[in-house]
Amino acid sequence: MDYLIFLLAILHVYKVLCEEMFWDTTVKLAKNMTLECVYPSTDTLTQMEWFKVNAMEKESLVIFNPTYGAIIRQPYADRVYFSNSTVTPNDMTLSFHNASEADVGFYSCFLHTFPHGPWEKVIQVVPPDSFEIDAPSNSDILSEPGKNVTLTCQLQMKWPLQQVTWEKIQPHQIDLLTTCNLSQGKSYTSKFRRQILSNCSQGMRRASIVLPHVTASDSGLYRCRFKASTGENETFVMKLTITDGKTDNRHILFVAGGTVLLLLFVILITTIIVILYKRRRRREKRVLVKESWDTQNKASNNYRSPIFTNQPSDDAREDIYVNYPTFSRRPKTRV
Structure with a gap:
């Protein structure tokens, strides 16, 4: 009989060692980290306990009772605390500060509830280099x-x-x-x-x-x-x-702001085009006025100082002078 009990004990140990640990959450190790444990039902919590799960045993970290409060085991007394248990009765989230590589492993959040009985959540803490979330969305x-x-x-x-x-x-x-x-x-x-x-x-x-x-x-x-x-x-x-509501308002403000900026940009471009067009028209008008003024001055100068392009020759001038009738004035005689 003793041999049978010993054999069953060996088989149980073998099963524990070979059995793959199943966990609900994977947490990346950090100096200040949180192990989330929230009971989703409205059942009454009668007692709970946090364990660190090793290959052969469970190491008790914290035990909590709604009436008597919490007891934190050594050597975790100065390193762990409950985050929200006083605010939400079913929130047994455990927080660590000054965590180290020694805190890598499996943790169990074990609750006793009424009327549904025991409830357990297993959390795995892994080193940062083993925590991969490279997941671009499809x-x-x-x-x-x-x-x-x-x-x-x-x-x-x-x-x-x-x-x-x-x-x-x-x-x-x-x-x-x-x-x-x-x-x-x-x-x-x-x-x-x-x-x-x-x-x-x-x-x-x-x-x-x-x-x-x-x-x-x-x-x-x-x-x-x-x-x-x-x-x-x-x-x-x-x-x-x-x-x-805040997200929708931000979205509306973003769209409205983009529309206003676009409108201001169009107005700015239109104003620049109008200014450049008016400057060009004024420049063309000044050129036309200047050309007209130069033309008038040239015509006035030609009227005041005529220029003969074909001057008569010397013989022609002499001929004009000889044949041009002249009148002599006779002196009066007195009677």
Whole structure:
């Protein structure tokens, strides 16, 4: 009997070591980082505890009770604190300051609730060089607050699909929203802070999720990843923007400002053209006046001082002088 118990213990340890850890959120290690844990339901929180998950055991960091408060274990007493537990009872987000490489690993946010019982969210902290969010968007989606937004992606290749995963991408963390195992037609919805509706069925080639009653906090990048049974992957990224009154006003002001600037530019160009045209007309008018004035002066000078171009010869002048009748005056005689 003892041998059977020992064998079962060995098999359990082997299973733990070989089992792949499944996590809901990936966080990039930073000196000041936050591990988000928000219980999405309205159930009553009776107690919660944060663990750091190692290969063989769970190390307790913090335990919290709504009546008795929080106890922070050593050596985390001076490095971690709750961010919003006093403001929102179901928000057990844990913040670190002076974090280091020793804080890389898996963390568990374990809640006891009434009446639904235990609830757990697993977070993976990775070094900055292992955190990749290079995801240019394939499409932009615009919506108003309060609407139900559907995000859809269509598989292009003819691969035998194995899994479809939806994620929300942020600069400091990546949240798993839902995963669909196509071979079984079963889906897993992660411990995201808001409700996500998804479809999951065998043989599907189109995946979609629904975000009911969106708010401004839902804006961001959403990634859909198809994984084939042969190992190939296909990824689609959508950018969702939830507008509000301020955004609309900024957009209106931007458009109105652009229109005014364009109008002022047209008026400026028109004014310059008119000024240049008037200057040219005045210049032409001055030239015409000057030419007319020069012509009048020339005509006046010709009238006052005639110029004979054909002067008579000396013989002709002598002939005129000889034949020109002259009258002599006789002296009177007295009687």
